[in-house]
Amino acid sequence: MPAPRIKLCGLTDGTALDAAIAARADYAGFNFFPSSPRFLAPALAAELGARAAGRIGRVGVFVDAADAAIAEAVAAAQLDAIQLHGSETPQRAAEIRNRFGLPVWRVIGVAKGEDVAKAAAYAGAADFILFDAKTPKGTLPGGMGLAFDWKLLAGLKIALPWGLAGGLNPANVAEAVRLTGAPLVDAASGIESALGVKDPALIAAFCGAARA
Numbered sequence: 001m002p003a004p005r006i007k008l009c010g011l012t013d014g015t016a017l018d019a020a021i022a023a024r025a026d027y028a029g030f031n032f033f034p035s036s037p038r039f040l041a042p043a044l045a046a047e048l049g050a051r052a053a054g055r056i057g058r059v060g061v062f063v064d065a066a067d068a069a070i071a072e073a074v075a076a077a078q079l080d081a082i083q084l085h086g087s088e089t090p091q092r093a094a095e096i097r098n099r100f101g102l103p104v105w106r107v108i109g110v111a112k113g114e115d116v117a118k119a120a121a122y123a124g125a126a127d128f129i130l131f132d133a134k135t136p137k138g139t140l141p142g143g144m145g146l147a148f149d150w151k152l153l154a155g156l157k158i159a160l161p162w163g164l165a166g167g168l169n170p171a172n173v174a175e176a177v178r179l180t181g182a183p184l185v186d187a188a189s190g191i192e193s194a195l196g197v198k199d200p201a202l203i204a205a206f207c208g209a210a211r212a
């Protein structure tokens, strides 16, 4: 099984970004959801986007965002992809892809087997599916450090490239890859020493374990 690609999400400072690049992560996630503890304001997004250029892919995370907010972030951070983490329909995903000319990653929140099947509706509308744990109502839609039952992905048949998120950390990512065969893994809270504070040692450990 080839080693999975790695996305490290919610990077908010140059030290974490440099650690992600040094650990050979494939994507840096920049969060543009204002309620997130990992929210990146446009000025800092511009700085980190420029620092990342040509060294790591830049994925912007949005939750039911308006076009103007997406446009501002795309321009500031020079995004390479747009991750939709809200309730965006296939029609809205396709509209965003056409408007911005960037690959769209659609997140599917998973609690039960029937949730996994919802990914099929995004064939032709999104470019990538990220399966993440469904979070409790009234909380953030992502970045909560919650895992779902990875066995729900057993026998997955999907027309789009995909990845796994939700509660992944240096201690469990190898097992998650072994069980699911995920071609990409994503982590936010599992590489933090405190809420929203990325830890370079955990970043290195996560990337090492994901490839082990």
Ligand SMILES: O=C(O)c1ccccc1NCC(=O)[C@H](O)[C@H](O)COP(=O)(O)O
Residues within 6 Å of the ligand: 008, 009, 010, 029, 031, 033, 036, 037, 038, 061, 063, 085, 132, 140, 141, 142, 143, 144, 145, 146, 147, 165, 166, 167, 168, 186, 187, 188, 189, 190
């Ligand atoms: O990380 C956040 O604060 C966040 C807030 C709102 C929507 C999405 C968010 N994160 C997106 C991600 O891709 C996370 O990496 C993913 O949900 C996994 O998070 P975690 O379980 O903490 O590893």
